[in-house]
Amino acid sequence: MAAVKSQAGPGAMQSTAGRKKGGLVRHCVRENADVQKHQQNSTLQSSLGLGEEWTANSEQSDTLLFLQSSNVSLPYRSPESVEMDEIMAAMVLTSLSCSPVIQSPTQRDPLPHGPLDVECGGGELSDSGSSGYWSWEHGSVSPAPSQTDSSMGQLADEGLHMELELGARDELETRRCKISSRGAYRCLWPGCGKVLTSRVGMKRHIRILHLGGPEQSHREEDFYYTEVSSEEEEPTPPSPSLSFTSGPWSSCSSTPSQPTSREAPPSSSALSQSAPSSVWQIHTEHLYQVTHACAPFEVNMSPDSASSCDWTSAGLQLRPQISMSRSRSISVGEQWLQRNSVPSRSHAMSASPSRGHCSIRKGRGEAKKCRKVYGVERRDQWCTACRWKKACQRFPD
DNA sequence: TGTGCCGGGGA
DNA sequence: TCCCCGGCACA
Numbered sequence: 125m126a127a128v129k130s131q132a133g134p135g136a137m138q139s140t141a142g143r144k145k146g147g148l149v150r151h152c153v154r155e156n157a158d159v160q161k162h163q164q165n166s167t168l169q170s171s172l173g174l175g176e177e178w179t180a181n182s183e184q185s186d187t188l189l190f191l192q193s194s195n196v197s198l199p200y201r202s203p204e205s206v207e208m209d210e211i212m213a214a215m216v217l218t219s220l221s222c223s224p225v226i227q228s229p230t231q232r233d234p235l236p237h238g239p240l241d242v243e244c245g246g247g248e249l250s251d252s253g254s255s256g257y258w259s260w261e262h263g264s265v266s267p268a269p270s271q272t273d274s275s276m277g278q279l280a281d282e283g284l285h286m287e288l289e290l291g292a293r294d295e296l297e298t299r300r301c302k303i304s305s306r307g308a309y310r311c312l313w314p315g316c317g318k319v320l321t322s323r324v325g326m327k328r329h330i331r332i333l334h335l336g337g338p339e340q341s342h343r344e345e346d347f348y349y350t351e352v353s354s355e356e357e358e359p360t361p362p363s364p365s366l367s368f369t370s371g372p373w374s375s376c377s378s379t380p381s382q383p384t385s386r387e388a389p390p391s392s393s394a395l396s397q398s399a400p401s402s403v404w405q406i407h408t409e410h411l412y413q414v415t416h417a418c419a420p421f422e423v424n425m426s427p428d429s430a431s432s433c434d435w436t437s438a439g440l441q442l443r444p445q446i447s448m449s450r451s452r453s454i455s456v457g458e459q460w461l462q463r464n465s466v467p468s469r470s471h472a473m474s475a476s477p478s479r480g481h482c483s484i485r486k487g488r489g490e491a492k493k494c495r496k497v498y499g500v501e502r503r504d505q506w507c508t509a510c511r512w513k514k515a516c517q518r519f520p521d
Numbered sequence: 522t523g524t525g526c527c528g529g530g531g532a
Numbered sequence: 533t534c535c536c537c538g539g540c541a542c543a
Contacts, residue, residue: 493524493525493526495524495525496524508534508535509526510525510526511535511536512534512535512536512537513525513526513527513528513535513536513537513538514525514526514527515525515526515527516525516526521525
């Protein structure tokens with residue numbers, strides 16, 4: 125914590141970058157070494173070692189002193205080689221621009237051997253490995269720039285997450301290192317979108333530019349960047365952070381969408397989207413109302429007609445209306461239809477109540493009756509039934 | 522509107 | 533029971 129503050133001072137940008145770069149390598153290596161140590165020895169000792177290192181780092185403001193102090197914390201490394209490496213790293217990186225983007229592998233090539241047989245876990249710092257620490261491209265960059273990162277990120281990490289399992293963290297860091305070796309990091313800060321090739325650089329960028337300065341590191345920056353790699357979309361350790369980062373932004377971006385569906389249903393689009401169901405509902409309601417309110421429509425209202433929108437009745441015109449007034453309007457319309465289209469029948473029904481209950485008048489046959497055959501003038505020639513206005517017996521159907 | 526026919530009513 | 537007719541349904 126304190127180390128982060130002291131290192132990230134206003135004038136310590138470049139040196140900090142250098143430290144980070146160099147440190148990232150060593151971080152991974154050392155950390156893996158620590159893992160092995162944990163496996164071999166006790167975890168307690170390792171933790172104590174880290175704590176000592178951080179304490180020392182926190183008290184150092186000079187890069188060299190920092191590196192030296194860092195060396196102290198690496199009992200398993202050859203102090204000379206480590207010192208040389210870090211000094212060189214500090215020099216190279218100090219000479220470089222602040223922007224990690226500029227850091228091209230060619231600049232690290234001068235030290236490119238040791239493709240790191242010393243994988244993150246392999247690690248014990250062989251001499252060749254010391255030069256390999258700076259190999260950025262070589263696959264096992266995992267041991268790469270994390271020395272300082274360890275002193276910074278790890279400081280914060282350990283400071284905040286002492287209780288985290290070391291193994292899990294190692295895995296995460298390893299994956300980060302691997303990713304950082306190939307991909308880029310894009311700042312997710314609203315309106316920024318800056319892309320850096322270094323995770324450390326990105327973190328620093330976020331911390332300084334967005335989080336209000338180095339004082340607010342606390343690994344918050346992890347939440348504000350994401351890897352942009354050509355090959356992977358590997359869910360980085362910050363998968364939670366990614367989800368979190370995507371949260372605010374996605375919430376911002378999705379704000380128009382979700383509310384659109386949630387808050388703006390009355391909009392035309394929402395209405396149109398919901399039109400089918402509404403139409404169906406209207407149909408259903410209309411059918412229900414027709415079924416219950418108007419018998420004449422019931423005959424015509426088949427589901428097919430409803431689905432095909434073959435609405436010829438006044439009810440169709442009432443569809444767009446609101447449901448509350450809809451039923452009422454439909455009933456009114458159908459009442460109107462009843463009044464206008466079925467008056468005679470209703471009148472007939474009411475006029476002859478006695479006949480309605482049992483008489484099923486058969487359809488009029490095609491056969492001519494006495495009336496037609498003989499005509500009204502010759503009524504005397506009709507059959508008795510015809511004369512009596514009964515069913516014709518002479519020309520029955 | 523014309524026709525067929527049912528049902529009611531009167532003689 | 534016969535006859536007549538009002539009235540409705542249907543084309």
